[in-house]
Amino acid sequence: xxxxDQTLERMRELASRYPQPxxxxxPMLHLVQSVDGEVTTDGINACAEVLGISxxxxxxxxxxxxxYKRKPVGEHHIGVCVNTLCGLLGGDAVYDALSERLGxxxxxxxxxxxxxxxxxxxxxxxxxxxxxxxxxxxxxxVTPAAAVDxxxxxxxxxxxxxxxxxxxxxxQATEHxxxxxxxxxxxxxxxxxxxxLAGLRYAKEHNMSAPAHGQEA
Amino acid sequence: xxxTPVITEHWDAPDLYTIxxxxxxxxxxxLESALKQDPDAIITTIKDSGLRGRGGxxxxxxxxxxxxxxxxxKQHYLVVNADESEPGACxxxxxxxxxxxxxVEGVIISSFAIRANHAFIYIRGEVPNALRKVANAVAExxxxxxxxxxxxxxxxxxDIVVHAGAGAYICGEETxxxxxxEGFRGQPRLKPPFPAVAGLYASPTVINxxxxxxxxxxxxxxxxxxxxxxxxxxxxxxxxxxxSGHVNNPGIFEAPLGITxxxxxxxxxxxxxxxxxxxxxxxxxxVPLLTAEHLDLPLTYEEMAAAGTMLGTGTPMIFDDTVxxxxxxxxxxxxxxxxxxxxxxxxxxxxxxxxxMLETFEHGHGRESDLELLVSACNQIAGRSxxxxxxxxxxPYPAALKYFRDEFVAATHTPVDDTFDPVASYIHAGxxxx
Numbered sequence: 001x002x003x004x005d006q007t008l009e010r011m012r013e014l015a016s017r018y019p020q021p022x023x024x025x026x027p028m029l030h031l032v033q034s035v036d037g038e039v040t041t042d043g044i045n046a047c048a049e050v051l052g053i054s055x056x057x058x059x060x061x062x063x064x065x066x067x068y069k070r071k072p073v074g075e076h077h078i079g080v081c082v083n084t085l086c087g088l089l090g091g092d093a094v095y096d097a098l099s100e101r102l103g104x105x106x107x108x109x110x111x112x113x114x115x116x117x118x119x120x121x122x123x124x125x126x127x128x129x130x131x132x133x134x135x136x137x138x139x140x141x142v143t144p145a146a147a148v149d150x151x152x153x154x155x156x157x158x159x160x161x162x163x164x165x166x167x168x169x170x171x172q173a174t175e176h177x178x179x180x181x182x183x184x185x186x187x188x189x190x191x192x193x194x195x196x197l198a199g200l201r202y203a204k205e206h207n208m209s210a211p212a213h214g215q216e217a
Numbered sequence: 218x219x220x221t222p223v224i225t226e227h228w229d230a231p232d233l234y235t236i237x238x239x240x241x242x243x244x245x246x247x248l249e250s251a252l253k254q255d256p257d258a259i260i261t262t263i264k265d266s267g268l269r270g271r272g273g274x275x276x277x278x279x280x281x282x283x284x285x286x287x288x289x290x291k292q293h294y295l296v297v298n299a300d301e302s303e304p305g306a307c308x309x310x311x312x313x314x315x316x317x318x319x320x321v322e323g324v325i326i327s328s329f330a331i332r333a334n335h336a337f338i339y340i341r342g343e344v345p346n347a348l349r350k351v352a353n354a355v356a357e358x359x360x361x362x363x364x365x366x367x368x369x370x371x372x373x374x375x376d377i378v379v380h381a382g383a384g385a386y387i388c389g390e391e392t393x394x395x396x397x398x399e400g401f402r403g404q405p406r407l408k409p410p411f412p413a414v415a416g417l418y419a420s421p422t423v424i425n426x427x428x429x430x431x432x433x434x435x436x437x438x439x440x441x442x443x444x445x446x447x448x449x450x451x452x453x454x455x456x457x458x459x460x461s462g463h464v465n466n467p468g469i470f471e472a473p474l475g476i477t478x479x480x481x482x483x484x485x486x487x488x489x490x491x492x493x494x495x496x497x498x499x500x501x502x503x504v505p506l507l508t509a510e511h512l513d514l515p516l517t518y519e520e521m522a523a524a525g526t527m528l529g530t531g532t533p534m535i536f537d538d539t540v541x542x543x544x545x546x547x548x549x550x551x552x553x554x555x556x557x558x559x560x561x562x563x564x565x566x567x568x569x570x571x572x573x574m575l576e577t578f579e580h581g582h583g584r585e586s587d588l589e590l591l592v593s594a595c596n597q598i599a600g601r602s603x604x605x606x607x608x609x610x611x612x613p614y615p616a617a618l619k620y621f622r623d624e625f626v627a628a629t630h631t632p633v634d635d636t637f638d639p640v641a642s643y644i645h646a647g648x649x650x651x
Contacts (some may be wrong), residue, residue, distance in 0.1 A: 010228050011499065015472075017378055017406075018378065019292070019335060019418060019554060020399065020400075020418055022400035022401075023380075023398055023399055023400050024400065025400035026380070026382065026383050026397065026400065027354065027380065027381060029383065030342070030381060030383065030404070051400070060402060061401060064385065064402040064403065064558075065342075065382070065383035065384050065385050066383075066384035066385065066402075067342050067343065067382075067383040067384035068383055068384075079343075083304045083548060083549075083552055084304060084502065084534075084544075084545045084548040084549050084552075085304065085305060085461060085462060085534050087464070087548055088540055088544065088545065088639070088642045089463075089549070089642065089643060089644040089645040090644055091637065093639075093643060095639075109218075110348070119500035120343070121302070121304070121552055121555065121556065122303065122304040122305070122306075122552070123344070124301040124302065124307045124309070124310040125307050126304075126305055126306075126307045126308065126459065126462070126467075126534060127307050127459050127460065127461045127467045127468050127469065128253075128467075129461060129462075129467075129644065130644070133343070136343050136344070136345050137345060137346060138344075138346065141475065143645045162346065164314065164346060165345070165346035166346075167309050176347065177345045177349060178310060178342050178345060178381040179378050179381070181340075181348040181349050181351070181352035181381060182349065182352035182353055182356050182379075183349050183352075185349055185354075186234065186349050186350050186353035187234075187235075187353075189344060191234065191314040191315065191350065192228050192231075192233075192311075192314065192315045194227070194468070195467060196228060196311045196314075196315060196468060196469050197228055197229055197457075197468070197469075198466050198467070198468025198469060198470065198484075198485070199220050199222065199225060199468060199469050199470030199471055199472075199484060200228055200469075201223050201229075202220060202469075202470070202484050203219070203220040203221075203222050203472075206219075206220075206223070208219040208220045209221065209222065209226075210221035210222060210223045210226065210389070210447075210455065211221075211446065213438070213439040213440065213443050217611070
């Protein structure tokens with residue numbers, strides 16, 4: 001797909017947000033992925049044109065960051081954390097189950113283009129281990145069976161809720177959020193769950209609190 | 218020591234993430250009071266509070282602010298490091314999802330103090346739900362007149378840009394973050410000059426962690442004496458602890474610095490199945506691991522340093538007897554190898570060779586002589602790499618060898634998965650079954 005005039009306009013809008021336009025390059029590359037599903041040559045050329053830098057410079061940046069894909073990913077991009085804590089607490093089994101279910105390995109899309117799978121690094125959700133992501137939205141505390149069930153439901157076109165966030169959309173929709181984060185979905189779904197409230201609930205049940213202003217401990 | 222929810226106090230209010238919800242609990246009161254003060258007075262307050270950076274290094278926040286040259290006629294910048302990617306660290310993302318306005322209010326006050334008119338919140342790209350929550354809070358704050366020109370009639374102008382990263386652990390290193398924010402590959406810069414003098418766009422820049430900035434409104438609102446009653450002389454204040462791993466009730470627990478791991482474990486429901494702590498890390502994979510004998514040490518910057526480790530991000534990971542330390546360390550090194558930015562040779566090559574050697578142990582055919590060679594390789598990275606993230610890669614192995622040498626020796630002849638059934642370490646019983 002080629003980059004439309006409208007996308008170019010959105011790129012210029014991003015560039016105008018920063019004291020120096022080049023700062024917008026990372027969001028612009030996310031925007032390219034939201035339109036093309038990957039970082040395409042057209043997208044690289046468009047970024048270069050808007051910022052007045054060479055396509056080689058844009059390419060050099062895009063290949064540094066793992067979220068930028070130079071080959072197609074699925075409509076839904078699935079990540080499984082296999083770093084030490086998630087992996088050893090069950091993430092390894094979750095990855096294996098998904099790999100078998102989808103018939104693909106690391107950074108590969110399914111033949112029908114519906115899904116792709118990635119072994120991801122720490123997702124900053126270790127309290128919720130093992131963690132998987134669909135289009136980078138959290139699916140926390142999963143088992144292999146629960147992970148496969150998420151895929152089954154998405155395949156049937158059913159709605160799947162992130163455990164901490166809105167309903168799953170698509171990889172490209174999330175990429176648009178990364179370019180323009182105020183996406184109107186802040187009020188969707190649950191973002192504060194039992195694990196995030198574990199300490200607060202314990203404190204309330206046991207009458208623990210921080211001393212108020214002007215009160216000695 | 219009891220739990221003391223401050224930043225987390227109202228997380229059970231469903232609308233806390235909105236400006237109405239935040240204001241109902243006194244939100245933006247600190248901003249109104251701060252804007253009536255002299256910016257230098259705010260810097261002095263934060264200095265006197267003793268607040269130390271919550272991103273891992275524990276550098277005194279007020280001191281960092283005071284390094285910014287004032288009245289130099291230059292544009293100043295505040296950059297919030299919200300690139301939480303350290304294995305084990307999982308407290309900034311929850312803070313941003315639950316209480317984003319505390320961050321926004323903190324950013325405005327901090328910017329006012331260091332005389333910055335532009336602030337950036339650099340959030341890792343893999344967590345869109347934190348991005349949208351913060352972006353929504355910024356938009357609400359702008360509509361309420363807390364952002365923009367002449368904030369609340371003070372004459373102060375400030376705007377915040379919420380910026381998404383794109384998947385690079387190295388961008389948590391502050392100068393790499395700046396390069397990334399300028400639209401380049403995220404690779405660290407030579408220091409000096411330090412960012413306070415020549416940071417973003419070569420202008421004076423303060424880079425602070427999310428949790429650090431979230432402390433600011435509470436200190437301004439409730440005062441120094443209130444803040445310093447938490448914690449110790451050298452580690453004052455409270456901390457958002459994120460306890461993960463083989464515990465019955467993992468999650469977020471806010472308590473003063475100086476609490477012990479044993480107490481946090483109790484709040485987190487103890488080790489699952491009544492088991493034992495085999496090893497634990499106070500704050501991320503970049504701090505040396507500890508064992509059960511260290512559970513009663515106060516979790517402060519100074520006590521952790523005395524024990525040969527660091528407080529780091531204050532996000533303890535707990536591993537029980539089912540876990541192979543060889544496997545755990547190998548997996549962490551695979552992470553550092555993957556995330557090495559490639560700029561300097563010790564880290565780029567060192568993580569490659571160390572990981573390869575560790576994998577021979579994981580598979581049960583490590584050579585015993587390699588145990589010392591690995592120590593030597595780690596020593597070739599620590600202190601010789603370009604940035605602290607290289608040093609971090611040299612951290613996990615030596616501590617693991619110190620406490621669990623026998624396990625590495627056993628891995629010279631037996632694959633670790635034969636000694637430690639991987640299924641036993643899964644948190645969900647029967648998780649392997651489909």
